[in-house]
Amino acid sequence: MKILLATFWGIPHVGGVWKYMTQIQQRLEAIGHQVDLMGTTIDEAGFCIHNRGRVISKEKLRPFLDAKLAAPYAPQMHSHPLIRYYEENRYMMELSAAYMGLNQYDIIHTQDIFTGRALSRVKPAHVPLVAQVHGSVSGELHSHFRLHPHLGIGENSPAWRYCKTIEYYGATAGDVTITSTQWQKNELMHDFGIPEHRITVFQYGLDTADFWYKAQAGTTMHRPPGKKMIIFPARLSFVKGVDVLISALGMLKYMRNDWECWIVGDGEKREELERQANGLALQGLVHFLGVRHDIPALLMQSDIFVHSCIQDNQPFSVMEAQHAGLPACVSNAGGLPEMVEHGVTGLVSPVRDPVTLAQHLELLLRNDEFRLQLGRNAAAWAAGHWSLDLMIDRLLNLYTHVMNH
């Protein structure tokens, strides 16, 4: 089988989608399939088939599109800069995919709504398309618009409506839509009217051999003596809710002082978050480590994992923390309550509720036996639930089913 995995985002990147794509590629190629990885080049200057070194520059496309799709000819596209950005880039992806040639593939598996819509418009009719939805683009952007009213994007504005429209067309682009959580499935059914029979749910899997290899490789970081470590590995963006954790730590500081926190990752919110931590006098307690490639080893040195996000579907970071035997303090956003059972494998707090999060952290720091029991439960759950073999089997069955119908 020759398979194309494709994403609108830059590749290779640090996030979960790239990890998902490379896991599938490695596993399927190991059993004789051929898998290509398409995406935006990491410098955003073009589109590529990453594993084949094939690239087409956007400059071969953009000047022509700028002329032909100028405001007099495509006024809706110019009704907001956000629409113009996403549409222009999507059209360049469509043309790039046509340039690369989609006829060579037996199946196309897209990883986001933009790619789903893009490749569905340019693929040959006989090549089936599986559209995966990893999260809610409109949900994230609508939250951003609500929290930044100075942007002037309300529910009736073109940019707001665009998010909903492209999400619908992207999520319905395939012969079948895959998502990893019941939460996401319900969103697709209720918010976008996608029929239940078109949606398949199966959870992600984690490459445990790779995880344990990296865990055993160690890290240059060392936990301070006498302290317990709280760890939050995430992209430092609004949607990850790192500010909620920092607010909680500002309270926790007055409850006990036997902890420190590693915030692992980078992103556009880093300076703002560092200012917030400094403003709460958390210097020396909260450490911003930036992007690191030794997260499994850092997890092994930690005691409590936190993911206080505003919205997320099924983050790999939670799976890794559970494999490492850590109790997880998570918000009840998106698919997280399907990953963490309150009082069994971790503690679940409402979205944007730093008070409850601080209380949960305090409880786990105070009660060693409870914390360790939750960690053991998490590890046992992870071993049975986050199987990469199971995920690959389900995916192959789905590919075969779609190709035969």
Added chain:
Amino acid sequence: MSGEPYQVIGDLYNRIFTVQATHIDVKVDYAVWNQIFANLPKDYKLPDAAVLLLDKPF
């Protein structure tokens, strides 16, 4: 100039645009655009009118 891509007037590919305006000054790389054009479905159009209606289709 050898090795430079062979440029042609972009209007050759006007068929894919909903509004087929003339831009005689806009040139494109023939090899690239010929390959793109050959692989596009016959009914392919830009922009994507369904999405740009910005209306709930559900």
